[in-house]
Amino acid sequence: MTQVVSMPPLLRLAGVRVAYPGHGWRARPVEILHGVDLEVGPGQTHGLVGESGSGKTTIGRAILGLAPVAAGAITFDGAPIHALKGGARRRLSRDIQVVFQDPYTSLNPSRPVGDTLAEPLYGQGVSARQARERVAGLLDQVGLPGDAMRRLPREFSGGQRQRIAIARALAIEPRLIVCDEPVSALDLTTQRMVLDLLAQIQRDTGVAYLFISHDLAVVRHVSDVVSVIERGRIVESGPAAQVTGAPVHPYTRRLLLSAPVADPAAQRLRREAYEREFAGERAS
Known part of the structure; x- marks a missing residue:
């Protein structure tokens, strides 16, 4: 039997915590990320999805050196990068780039x-x-x-x-591009064109993406692996088809049920299922 050798991740976050100083004298730091673990493989698209304020953009900022890592480690190609400053951080931009929401x-x-x-x-x-x-x-x-x-x-x-x-x-x-809500400001037709472009570029170049979005439908369309973040914690992670098709965590199910569909009858059923899901969680 041929042994299958898995490739090490290109990017790895292990127990990453991000905290910002509190406001006011003697105010305690405010922790935004609470021990995040995440991996992006070479040539892979890892979708990161969550609502506004969930901490998903903070993860991207931590990778880019724009948010302070209070604990844990971020490694790229096996080397730690979370503490890089100055010239070392600028040299890293040769391998890691970003596409923001508002071009x-x-x-x-x-x-x-x-x-x-x-x-x-x-x-x-x-x-x-x-x-x-x-x-x-x-x-x-x-x-x-x-x-x-x-x-x-x-x-x-x-x-x-x-x-x-x-x-x-x-x-x-670059070998990795952090895509932070790259299509959320675009109309649906243009969204599809940009997503298809990103997919074609990946096929041509082998670049990896960390694709950050609040839209589970978009993430499902582009991702190999999906992680779901809620209030600074990854609550579910796995193959895209599994996480977006048969989610296990209640928060992921709510995200899936809250996504609109074109069919009014299907949308009504989805809304009713969402209300049942939310009511069941509140009751528990």
């Missing part, structure tokens, strides 16, 4: 798109000519015309701006 606020409104996309390349020592060629290739990869590099962000639609943000994240060929 317009993450793009410089006064700079042409080509300059924005070339900036991380210059930071890696790429020449101006090579940067222009790379930017043209990135724009083509995300389905935008070559003349887009001379235009300003305001000249594009929301979906096009998100494509630009994805192109910028891809510029230095």
